[in-house]
Amino acid sequence: MSIVMRWLKRIIIGLCCLFLVFLVVCNVWIVKSTESRVYEDLQKLPAHRVALVLGTSHKLAGGKANPFFEKRMETAAELYRMGKIDHFILSGDNRSRFYNEPVAMRKALMKLGVPETAITLDYAGLRTLDSVVRCQKIFGQDRITIITQPFHSYRALFISQYYDIDAVAMVADEPDFEYSFKVRLREYLARTKAVLDLYVLKTEPRFMGRKEKLNR
Numbered sequence: 394m395s396i397v398m399r400w401l402k403r404i405i406i407g408l409c410c411l412f413l414v415f416l417v418v419c420n421v422w423i424v425k426s427t428e429s430r431v432y433e434d435l436q437k438l439p440a441h442r443v444a445l446v447l448g449t450s451h452k453l454a455g456g457k458a459n460p461f462f463e464k465r466m467e468t469a470a471e472l473y474r475m476g477k478i479d480h481f482i483l484s485g486d487n488r489s490r491f492y493n494e495p496v497a498m499r500k501a502l503m504k505l506g507v508p509e510t511a512i513t514l515d516y517a518g519l520r521t522l523d524s525v526v527r528c529q530k531i532f533g534q535d536r537i538t539i540i541t542q543p544f545h546s547y548r549a550l551f552i553s554q555y556y557d558i559d560a561v562a563m564v565a566d567e568p569d570f571e572y573s574f575k576v577r578l579r580e581y582l583a584r585t586k587a588v589l590d591l592y593v594l595k596t597e598p599r600f601m602g603r604k605e606k607l608n609r
Contacts, residue, residue, distance in 0.1 A: 415585065416581060416582070416585050419584050419585040419587075419588045420581055420584050420585070422588070423547050423548060423551045423584045423587065423588070424547045426551065426554065427546075427547045427550035427551050427554065427562075428547065430550055430560065430561045430562060431543065431546050431547070431550070431561075431562045431564060432561060432562065432563050432564065433543075433564055435471060435472065435475060435477065435563070438472070438477055438538065438561065438563050439538075439561055440477055441478075441536050441537055441538040441559075441560075441561060442478065442479045442480065442536075443478070443479070443480045443481075443482065443534050443536070443537050443538070443607070444469060444472065444478045444480070444481050444482070444537065444538040444539070444540050444563075445481075445482045445484060445524060445525070445528045445534070445537045445538070445539050445540070445549075445560075446465060446466075446469050446481055446482070446483050446484065446498060446540045446541075447465070447484060447485070447518070447521060447524055447539065447540065447541040447545065447549060448483065448484055448485020448486060448494035448495060448498060448518055448524070449461050449462050449465070449485070449494065450462065450492070450494065450497075451463075451494075451497040451498075451501065453572075460568035460569070460572055461542060461565075461568055461572070461573075461576070462497075462498075462501070463501075464542070464565035464566045464567075464568065465498075465540055465541060465542070465565045466498065466501040466502055466505060467505070467565070467566075468540055468563060468564075468565040468566070469481060469502060469505075469507070469540050470502055470505035470506060470507055472538070472540070472563060473502075473506070473507050473511065474506065477538075477563075478538060479511065480511050480512070480513065480607055480609075481502065481507065481511060481512050481513070482513050482514075482515055482528055482532055482534070482537075482607070483495045483498040483499055483502070483512060483513070483514050483515065484515035484517075484518030484523075484524035484527065484528065485497075485498065485515070485516075485518045485524070486518065486519055487516035487517070493516075494518070495514040495515060495516055495518070496514065499512050499514060509608075510608065510609060512608060513532065513605075513607045513608040514608075515527055515528070515531070515532070517598065517599070517600040517602075519598075519599055519600075520598075520599075521545070521548055521549050521552060521583075521587075522552055522587065522590055522591075522596060522598065523598035523599060523600070524549075525539075525549055525552045525553050525556065525558065525560075526552070526556060526597070526598050527598055527600075527601070528558070529556055529558050530598075530601065530604075531601065531602065531603075531604055531605055532604075532605055532606075532607060533604060533606075534558075535557070535558055535559060536558070536559040536560075537553070537558060537559075537560050538560070538561055538562070538563050539553070539560055539561070539562040539563070540562070540563055540564075540565060541562065541564065541565065542564060542565055542566075542567055542568075542573075543564040543567060544567075544573075544576070544577050544580050545580060546562035546564050547584070548580070548583060548584050548587050549562065550562055551584075551587060551591075552587060552591065555591045
């Protein structure tokens, strides 16, 4: 092996090690700085009157019902029944007329007894960052409850913290390991990217626009 190849190999190994260290640091930072605001007990949840429900597809790739989606909807509906939440902002992707996360969430919540007047749709929640920032900048909310799964809640709260949003997270139940394994792995990378987006790249939501009032 030539000297050049040996040095190239060392550089590649060094960069990989640096990336792994950065990934671990970002994940520990995000989790430790937000875990005190993650709630699993409905009774102990502070009464933030508006909830931001983070979107996901209602179907898996094979056509089965998505357990992540179902658990989030069940948690949101239960909070409404308990009087913990008065209004929901349903934020998700609306990439085509055949794929519309906010509309799917509205249909599911209405079936579970939440009235349409308690629901506002955000069609431009393409990413978690977009959903959180638009909740503040477009819908004027600085005090919210975020509804999603535990592993996802830390990143959403971290973004909220950066934008001085008073947020807590009410976590929906985790699906079985067979469904959550790949999503959890992606989340480790997503947290790392969140740090870069906020502190290095200064990433903004893809769509902003004029301010909107909640549907009352």
